[in-house]
Amino acid sequence: MTDHFDSTGSPVLVALDWGTSSLRGFLMDEAGGVLAERASPHGIQHLPHPGAAGFEAAFAALCGDWLAACPDLPVVAGGMVGSAQGWVEAPYVPCPADARSLADHAAWVEVADGRRLLIAPGVLYDPPDAAPDVMRGEEVQIAGALAENPAWAASACVAMPGTHSKWVRVADGKIVGFATHMTGELFAVLKNHSLLGRLMPAEGVASPQDEAAAFALGLDAARDGEPGALPHQLFATRTLGLTRRLPPEALSHYLSGLLIGHELTASLAMTRRVWPNGAPLLLIGDAGLCRRYARALDHFGATVTAQLGNTAPRGLFQFAAAAGLIAAAP
Amino acid sequence: MTDHFDSTGSPVLVALDWGTSSLRGFLMDEAGGVLAERASPHGIQHLPHPGAAGFEAAFAALCGDWLAACPDLPVVAGGMVGSAQGWVEAPYVPCPADARSLADHAAWVEVADGRRLLIAPGVLYDPPDAAPDVMRGEEVQIAGALAENPAWAASACVAMPGTHSKWVRVADGKIVGFATHMTGELFAVLKNHSLLGRLMPAEGVASPQDEAAAFALGLDAARDGEPGALPHQLFATRTLGLTRRLPPEALSHYLSGLLIGHELTASLAMTRRVWPNGAPLLLIGDAGLCRRYARALDHFGATVTAQLGNTAPRGLFQFAAAAGLIAAAP
Incomplete structure (x- = not known):
């Protein structure tokens, strides 16, 4: 070792x-x-x-x-x-x-x-x-x-993307509330165990343009969705493939955008309610996943204050x- | 035969x-x-x-x-x-x-x-x-x-619960639009392949009172949820079990109520928009599942006009x- x-x-x-x-x-x-x-x-x-x-x-x-x-x-x-x-x-x-x-x-x-x-x-x-x-x-x-x-300890929102993402409210150095979103696990079980994964190829990657467009399409659907929309919107992962509106390699990016978009829609509504004048927004987690969330937050017009490395030690x-x-x- | x-x-x-x-x-x-x-x-x-x-x-x-x-x-x-x-x-x-x-x-x-x-x-x-x-x-x-x-052919909403539920708009004898909701498949993959199933016992059933209370709790959460709420609300299937607010045998009924509730929230909003003066609401599908949907629709204040048997022949x-x-x- x-x-x-x-x-x-x-x-x-x-x-x-x-x-x-x-x-x-x-x-x-x-x-x-x-x-x-x-x-x-x-x-x-x-x-x-x-x-x-x-x-x-x-x-x-x-x-x-x-x-x-x-x-x-x-x-x-x-x-x-x-x-x-x-x-x-x-x-x-x-x-x-x-x-x-x-x-x-x-x-x-x-x-x-x-x-x-x-x-x-x-x-x-x-x-x-x-x-x-x-x-x-x-x-x-x-x-x-x-x-x-110390400024973050005074008041901050901490977003921790992952299998079970956490959105955490911090005030006076304490965790005062939080919400878990099963975003990562939903993506994995739907890709691996539902009909939605059938049209996703095991190999091959989308072009950066196709990937970005599919991800944005999912984010936009989530942002514009009415209450209760997700079980219906998920099915578009299949129909966009069946009708060849998206290439097969890009379908997982639509699904990812849709699920992350739902997490952000709910979470950013919470931040506007809790901090009407804004607050530092910190991202903690896997670097690649944090980059994906940072892109999604930018698409939603939200600004990330800092993306932190491993703060566990x-x-x-x-x-x-x-x-x-x-x-x-x- | x-x-x-x-x-x-x-x-x-x-x-x-x-x-x-x-x-x-x-x-x-x-x-x-x-x-x-x-x-x-x-x-x-x-x-x-x-x-x-x-x-x-x-x-x-x-x-x-x-x-x-x-x-x-x-x-x-x-x-x-x-x-x-x-x-x-x-x-x-x-x-x-x-x-x-x-x-x-x-x-x-x-x-x-x-x-x-x-x-x-x-x-x-x-x-x-x-x-x-x-x-x-x-x-x-x-x-x-x-x-x-003939009255149904003139104008009706047809709800078809299932693995992929359909909500269908009928006018002048024609299907004019519809939405698929992956409610049944979501329930199955989350119960069988996600962390949510871990606290659900393989055997044993909830009392009718516990089952009804858990189902109603899921329906209410869905009805009161803001846009984007589902990935977070799903996690309550776990925390309500961890904190013993619901007995393990009732957790699947909370999950069922939550998912059906999302389908109904989106679909009833659609029916109010399309038919501000109301329209016949028909239920077609598996008899047991239709009874569950009829209970949920009643909880949401909606009236089922008719529950049909097998209309395929x-x-x-x-x-x-x-x-x-x-x-x-x-």
Whole structure:
């Protein structure tokens, strides 16, 4: 395992971003910088053994040598490792939530050699007039993003594109509300398991012009759609192919535009309501997907304030500091 | 194969309702009554042999004896048998469409013994301001429904719940426009292939009260949703389970209510626009699914004029008459 060094400080923390399909470890210095970074495929659904032994083995394989060299380093983890299917369950904390409330409700897990890891909880948003919503992992990324800029901590909208995209409202340094959109999963199940995927070729790509036109057509349909329109508009992915209005290679881009467009239509209406005078709009997530969302937001006339990289290590550092395991960064 | 006799007239027509997953045959009398009815599993995706031989074998197995007894009977067919994946392709005819325009654009297919079958085309709706839409099979059912009542032929809305629900506008005896909603397929792929299905138990049913409450909760969410809301509202199927607001057995009923509710929200807005003074609303489809839609329509304050049984044989009779293969019913 090769370490990738970004910093020259002294190690004070091992931070684990432990999701469903992957595990990432960060050796961090006293300023919150990353000294070394590693990744393994041992997400909580892909462990080397079942049960607690699988978590222990994945943990030891990823960073046993770091801890052999520095036995006293505290270890923290966030993400699905704290879910009901994780190593130990750290139940959701309610909004408003920040690094401190995460630390106050974190869960300890004991490793066989006597070491303890502190696992961050997820966050529950439970509005009186709508169904509850949950996140697990994103709250850590947000804590990291807010540590980067006090203006964002004061008030911001954080958009986190993905399988289950999150649109998060931040005020006074806290997560005050959020909405999950199943955009990425809808795209995947419709492409792979519905009639809509039948006309999409397994190979071949659309020209950049065709791709852009199909994506824009989907975005426009979503923006102009009336309430309840989506189950009907989805079918156009098929009819635009059947009638050869779009080339087969471009059909998935229409579907992508339609689904992202629905997410943006609802989310931008929310931002106009919550922040009539505007607010910073931050994008956090996979770089390619964030570029796609940035194009869609531009098409909708919205401006992205900043597109952030991986803010999870910085967020885990904030969590560890709030829990008193390390001194807060200066 | 046992025949089921409903009538005592003389046979004048063999009519085939030939879909993706099943084949139904009807021996019909001169008044459009059904003398005998048979079904086989040989839908166009489940034929006994590949290619044309499969269609011939399925046809001969279903009604070879009818035609041995009455060799001169004309034979007509409707449904996916006329699609690009069918026996012969009968390309879509544009709206406005009726039994006559179907007959004018029907396709003949030759059987090995020299017999010919007339296959009905599907219908294309191609509005200037939206994506095109298509149907294949429903147009025959509608022709049958309109033959039952002149008032419906003058002006009606026909709702056909299913995997791909259709909402059809009828005026002056013709299909003038329609919209397909992927409601049934969305429900199936989300239940079987997405995270939403994970909390739904494979066995066990909700109490009638829990089922009704969950269904109504989904309907209300759809009715009150803003444009673009569905990708977010779907996630509540998970969070209502995670937070134990709904019992696991009721989660699928929330999802069903949410999706049907979106279809109804868009479709009832269309009916209010097209028929500000109201119009007959007909339901055609699977009896259990029609009951579920009737409950949902009642919840939305809409009144169903009539719920019809299988109108396909009557529609195939109208198609055969328009094609001059039989005398029109008196």
